[in-house]
Amino acid sequence: MSPRSQKQIEQIRSQSIKKILDAAFELIAKHGYEATSISQIAKSAGVSKGLMYNYFDSKEDLLKELINNALAEGDRLMKEAISADPSETLKNIFVWFFNELRKHPKQWRLITELMLKIDKFEFVSEVAKRKMGDYVVFIAGLLEEIGFPNPKEEAQLISGLFDGIGIQYLVVHQDYPLDEMETYLINKYCNY
Amino acid sequence: MSPRSQKQIEQIRSQSIKKILDAAFELIAKHGYEATSISQIAKSAGVSKGLMYNYFDSKEDLLKELINNALAEGDRLMKEAISADPSETLKNIFVWFFNELRKHPKQWRLITELMLKIDKFEFVSEVAKRKMGDYVVFIAGLLEEIGFPNPKEEAQLISGLFDGIGIQYLVVHQDYPLDEMETYLINKYCNY
């Protein structure tokens, strides 16, 4: 019995948790929440099914953690977009959005999928409401600084556009004029 | 010879089918496809589980019928929007969209949910692609007639907006400025 220090234990814990969360995110983003089983996640993470219940109360709880992690990551990236010039900042946001969509379409799929399950997962609804509001306010501020007319309404439009373009790109994929839309939106809103 | 006439049988059949489709639509739109079981649908429709398989080959087949019905209804309503004046037509489309969203938000939820399951339901993807393309072309034509600049790109934006506004309204519901967006969009595109 080698007694492990508190620190070692904590390290092991966070390592296992990370492995589980990574595997879960990968699989759930790819196949959807319902279509991904606990067994699959455990196998992919290289841990036992039992261990998962050591760290997460349930499959739903695991999802919750997943979402929170992803949102925190999203916030971090959003902050990097901020520049002194509001046009520049808005452009960065557009570029960031389109690149995310190109590189991680499955993650967008997951976010959208979950937003539709508001009556099953209340926490998703809560988080989404808050985030959505924040973004709209932030973008509205940028548009106002830029001097774009009707900044509040246009910010709401842009926010909706992100979700809408996301969905359509997921469905149509190759046939969606992603590059053209990116250029067009940047021209329209940032070179005003 | 026949104890029940052809007509009687057809009537019984369509009544049962209607009961099933109605119950299925109600439940699936509300809770999602996966979350709705055949048992629930049968119970809600007031028929036995077995009968469902008299009329639909599988749960997926039932969904297919559901979608086809909904799309046919959507097309019908879309056609009613057409007027001689392109601005008027576009306005009708906006009004139609926002009213649909207000009256049948669950229906939009279902459509969006299914569009995300392109891996599982190819037929949904196929239909969605086609419809999406049709709508964009149609709206682009209207915008061109109206003389709106960049009609193709703007039509693509509007198409995306419909999906985006739809999803956001589903999430935020009461807090979404649906009326304001309706007025704003109509002013922006139809009173150009």
Place this chain on the structure above:
Amino acid sequence: MSPRSQKQIEQIRSQSIKKILDAAFELIAKHGYEATSISQIAKSAGVSKGLMYNYFDSKEDLLKELINNALAEGDRLMKEAISADPSETLKNIFVWFFNELRKHPKQWRLITELMLKIDKFEFVSEVAKRKMGDYVVFIAGLLEEIGFPNPKEEAQLISGLFDGIGIQYLVVHQDYPLDEMETYLINKYCNY
């Protein structure tokens, strides 16, 4: 209401029964008893499911009738084999057997399948026992007339051979030396 005569009704009955029995035999011989549903039989016979229960108490009862019919037909064919010369008669039996196997292997499959279900279908066991005994006695008589040694035991062997060759031919099919076995057996037993 055109009153149908007793005779007409009887004719209709036997026609329907024949259609059902033919279709049932065809399908059950081809796919097996369990794998054939009442619905399939009804559709193939061109009658309603309900009508089947007018003439047969159950699926099992239908099977019973089927077997009895087939056995009667078998008896009839067997009788045709009888000749004044016992060697000739035995040869006819061999020829008849191998031809049956070639032309209607599925029927043999069915007979064998049912013989294995003796605990499910008692009547099969009863009938099979009786027939088997009859055949052995008959063939033993022929062998005795021919002067073949150990006629009783050899008759038992031949009876078993029929079943065994049947099974093996069903399994191996193309690879089974059916022609060679026919020639060999006829030579062995009939040209003694």
Place this chain on the structure above:
Amino acid sequence: MSPRSQKQIEQIRSQSIKKILDAAFELIAKHGYEATSISQIAKSAGVSKGLMYNYFDSKEDLLKELINNALAEGDRLMKEAISADPSETLKNIFVWFFNELRKHPKQWRLITELMLKIDKFEFVSEVAKRKMGDYVVFIAGLLEEIGFPNPKEEAQLISGLFDGIGIQYLVVHQDYPLDEMETYLINKYCNY
């Protein structure tokens, strides 16, 4: 690290597997494959339905394991029959066959039943073909050594006889002259 040692787990697994296979064999051999449900097997084995799918992918997979086990056992017993004297070897085979039939008639029933389902279970057909060929060649070799005329054809007959006697014994049971046939065959082929 592991709470149960590798060995313990393996033991638990094989115990459960054995319980399941034994119960499955017992029931399927007795009542047939279709007539035996997973529920029955689970109950008889004293495990839950779910556990069965921990060890076998499907009902068919379970059957496959069953067959492979039985065949391996059969091969092992066959090998024990081999002696330096071909007559002795052949006699051992006859004795082995008749004893098997006496002691495990249900097992023969199962093998025969499955051989007839070549459409449904390809793997059975494959195995049966191979085994049958092997046996015929082996017995033909023995007969040749013994100096029995037409060894190839007679080997084919004996192979067929095994299947035929098997099935007839299953049907007639008490009334089948099993002992007499055994004596007769051994005398005929081994004391040549």
Place this chain on the structure above:
DNA sequence: TATGAATGAGACTTCATTCAT
């Protein structure tokens, strides 16, 4: 005589979760 809509029991299978070790 004839129909086929309707039933309900039961089939196979999946999977989140528990628990002894």
Place this chain on the structure above:
DNA sequence: AATGAATGAAGTCTCATTCAT
């Protein structure tokens, strides 16, 4: 902390049989 055997509820689907007409 970690394992994975085991459970049981629930899911989709099939089918022999009944019955109102």
